[in-house]
Amino acid sequence: MPHYLIAHDLGTSGDKATLFTTDGTLVRSITTSYDTLFFNSTWAEQNPDKWWKAVCGGTRTLLEGIDRSMVAAMSFSGQMMGCVPVDKAGNPLRPAMIWADQRSQAQEKLLREKISETDFYNITGHRISASYSLEKLMWIRDNEPEVFSSICKMLQPKDYIIHKLTGSFVTDYSDASGTNCFDLRDLSWSDKILQAADIDGSLLPCVHPSTHIAGEVYGAAADECGLRNGTPIVIGGGDGVCAAVGAGSVKAGDTFSYLGSSAWIAMTSDTPVFDPEMRTYTWAHLIPGKYSPNGTMQAAGNSYQFMRRTICRDLEAQAKAGEKSVYQLMNEEAAASPLGANGLLYLPYLLGERSPRWNSEARGTLIGLKMEHTRGDILRACIEGILMNLCIVLDILRTETDIREINLIGGMAKGGIVQQILADLCGVRVHRLNWLDEATSMGAAVAAGVGTGVLPDFTAIDRFVKTDVTVEPDQASSRRYQKLRPVFEESYQALLETYHHLSSWNA
Numbered sequence: 027m028p029h030y031l032i033a034h035d036l037g038t039s040g041d042k043a044t045l046f047t048t049d050g051t052l053v054r055s056i057t058t059s060y061d062t063l064f065f066n067s068t069w070a071e072q073n074p075d076k077w078w079k080a081v082c083g084g085t086r087t088l089l090e091g092i093d094r095s096m097v098a099a100m101s102f103s104g105q106m107m108g109c110v111p112v113d114k115a116g117n118p119l120r121p122a123m124i125w126a127d128q129r130s131q132a133q134e135k136l137l138r139e140k141i142s143e144t145d146f147y148n149i150t151g152h153r154i155s156a157s158y159s160l161e162k163l164m165w166i167r168d169n170e171p172e173v174f175s176s177i178c179k180m181l182q183p184k185d186y187i188i189h190k191l192t193g194s195f196v197t198d199y200s201d202a203s204g205t206n207c208f209d210l211r212d213l214s215w216s217d218k219i220l221q222a223a224d225i226d227g228s229l230l231p232c233v234h235p236s237t238h239i240a241g242e243v244y245g246a247a248a249d250e251c252g253l254r255n256g257t258p259i260v261i262g263g264g265d266g267v268c269a270a271v272g273a274g275s276v277k278a279g280d281t282f283s284y285l286g287s288s289a290w291i292a293m294t295s296d297t298p299v300f301d302p303e304m305r306t307y308t309w310a311h312l313i314p315g316k317y318s319p320n321g322t323m324q325a326a327g328n329s330y331q332f333m334r335r336t337i338c339r340d341l342e343a344q345a346k347a348g349e350k351s352v353y354q355l356m357n358e359e360a361a362a363s364p365l366g367a368n369g370l371l372y373l374p375y376l377l378g379e380r381s382p383r384w385n386s387e388a389r390g391t392l393i394g395l396k397m398e399h400t401r402g403d404i405l406r407a408c409i410e411g412i413l414m415n416l417c418i419v420l421d422i423l424r425t426e427t428d429i430r431e432i433n434l435i436g437g438m439a440k441g442g443i444v445q446q447i448l449a450d451l452c453g454v455r456v457h458r459l460n461w462l463d464e465a466t467s468m469g470a471a472v473a474a475g476v477g478t479g480v481l482p483d484f485t486a487i488d489r490f491v492k493t494d495v496t497v498e499p500d501q502a503s504s505r506r507y508q509k510l511r512p513v514f515e516e517s518y519q520a521l522l523e524t525y526h527h528l529s530s531w532n533a
Contacts, residue, residue, distance in 0.1 A: 028047040028048045028049045028051075029098035029480050030096050031045075031047070031048060031097075031099060032044070032085060032088060033468070033474065034081055034085075034103070034187070035104070035466045035470065036077055036080075036104040036183045036265075037105055037466075038105050039062070040057050040058055040059035040080065041060070041081055042055060042057045042084075043055065043058070043081070043084025043085060043088050044088075045088040046471045052490075054087075054088050055464070055467070056084050056087050058080035058083055059080075061076075062126075064126075066129070068156075069127055069128075070124050071122060073122070074110055074121075074183070078186075081187050082252075086251065089252045094252070094257075097253065097254070098474065098475065099239075099259070099260050099475070100191075100253065100257060100258075100260070101259070101260040101471065101473050102187060103466040103467065104184030104185075104262070104265060105124060106264040107125035107158050107204045107205070108182050108183050109127075109162035110180065111166060111174075112177070112178060116179075119176055119177060120170065127162060129156070129165055130162050130165035133161040133162075133164035133168065134154055136223075137154050137160075140223075141154075143304070147304050149211075149218065150206055151298050151309070151317075152206060152307045159204065160205050160206040160207040160219070181195070181231060182197055182201045182204075182205075184201065184261075188241075191241070191259050192241030192247075193241060196231050196232050196238070198235065198236040198238070198264075198310075199233060199235060200264040200267040200311065200312055201263060201264045202215070202233045203264075203308075204309065205230075206219070207219045207220055207225070210308060215233070235261075236267075236313075236477075237260060237261075237477035238477065239259065239477055241258075241259055242257060243259055244256065258477070260474040261473075262470040263470070263473060264309065265466045266290070266292070266318070267309050267312040267469070268467075268468075268470050269435070269466045271312050271472055271473070271487055272435070272466055272467070273491070274459065274491055275293060275318075276294060276313060276487060277294060278295055278296050279293060281293040281420075281423065281429045283432050283434055283435075283436075283439075284436040284465070285327065285438035285439045287325075287328045288323060289322070290320055291320070291419045291420050292319060292320035293318070294311060295317045295319055295426060295427070296315075298317050299422075299423065304384070305321065305383075306419060313484050319423055319426070321382055321416075321419030323379060323381060323415050324375070324376070324379055324380055325374050325375065326412045326416075327438045328376060329376055329390065329408050329412055330356070330405075330408060330409070333404065334353070337404065341355045354441075356405050357405075357442070357443050359401055359405055360405035361442075362402045363403045363405070363406035367399075367410060368396075369394050370395060370396075370399055371394055371407060371513065373390060373391040373393070373411055373517060373518055374411045374415055375389050379415075381419055382419055383518070387528075389525050389529075391517070391521060393517050409444055410447060413447055413452075414510075415514075417452050417511065420452050429454065431456075431457065432457070433493075434456055434458045434459065435462050435465050436462055436463070440462065442497075449498065450499050451504070451507045454499060456497040457493040457496050458496075458497070459491050459492070460492045461490070468487065468491065
């Protein structure tokens with residue numbers, strides 16, 4: 027008889043609570059929203075107590091009509107790169123600074139003065155950035171000394187919930203690798219970086235594999251969540267690497283792409299991948315002993331959403347009156363445009379860019395626009411630009427291993443034209459999986475199962491996900507795209523000075 031596994035995906039907009047069986051069946055899923063406070067231009071905070079209420083409420087709903095004694099474990103996927111300072115009792119000392127918080131620019135600058143970017147990257151697998159947890163903790167030290175003096179530990183969102191459940195101060199390798207102070211090779215906190223930051227390592231939690239049982243839930247915490255006393259709580263991991271497992275990237279060389287509002291390509295490797303130009307970064311994988319080299323772009327689905335809002339408003343009305351979604355209608359128009367969009371290029375930098383450009387000044391750009399271009403041409407150019415940008419990341423990963431297949435997840439993966447263009451551009455076989463939006467939850471569920479022994483290992487993800495559609499690359503189209511991709515690169519390089527001037531226009 028199969029056991030149940032509970033997974034919580036603590037995202038930016040809400041917590042998705044999901045109940046699975048050990049044979050891979052999704053039984054029930056519920057999402058509880060919570061708000062984010064954005065202010066002072068670069069500040070972004072959340073109330074940790076709202077995470078706790080969402081987890082408790084979601085768990086109770088999942089367990090309605092379920093034999094609680096059959097729940098083998100509960101585990102977590104969570105938003106990464108946060109900063110939740112707590113006291114000795116685990117109480118938050120201030121609102122959580124989430125990944126989107128960019129206020130610690132001065133602390134980022136201080137680190138750059140203390141340690142070279144290259145040395146830093148070769149320790150952590152990441153660039154120095156205000157996005158990460160360490161710089162946020164430094165900001166609290168420099169701006170809220172009364173709070174800093176009371177800090178016992180700095181936690182990540184999922185780890186705060188784990189403490190509420192078990193009393194343990196712990197994190198896993200993947201979330202630790204999102205703090206900017208974790209040595210990827212040694213899988214330990216970096217003394218060199220902590221010394222440069224002037225941060226005491228005792229403020230950081232103990233680090234364990236994602237499959238580690240942090241403890242068991244008892245008493246008031248069990249009552250609030252509806253769990254039976256003694257239910258094991260497995261740590262789990264950061265959302266990006268949970269998605270890797272959920273997308274079937276569990277063996278060295280396995281590669282997947284997530285196409286959502288942002289988008290990334292990542293693979294599983296036995297060692298960290300350090301790009302000489304630092305265009306990509308590397309997380310510790312959810313699978314102990316593995317790594318997840320990755321490159322994430324800012325505006326993938328965001329670019330397509332922009333097109334929908336600005337030039338496809340009539341299609342939204344048409345979609346409401348018919349059976350097709352607005353994105354299906356947009357894809358049909360894009361598919362009517364030929365390869366190369368009749369000589370139109372789109373650079374997808376509406377939000378600046380992370381990987382592979384690392385240029386906050388970059389801007390979204392249409393190049394080659396003519397009177398005869400159609401909306402379909404613009405939409406196809408948008409898709410091609412998004413995927414050409416991702417292909418640069420894939421080329422970096424290909425310096426480490428031969429990649430001929432990619433698993434595809436995320437909302438934008440639904441479009442057949444997207445699948446075909448990705449296959450043709452990158453010259454790979456593309457497998458769209460049957461579950462496009464559940465990968466992070468599935469990764470956390472498998473970690474729970476492996477940690478408690480009810481699943482044999484991470485290859486058990488094959489019980490959960492299957493290939494829904496396979497798309498082969500068209501060789502003739504691939505050859506034509508190989509001629510277009512250098513033009514895409516030349517266009518970006520030629521506009522660097524223009525982007526710089528435009529970025530300061532209203533400064």
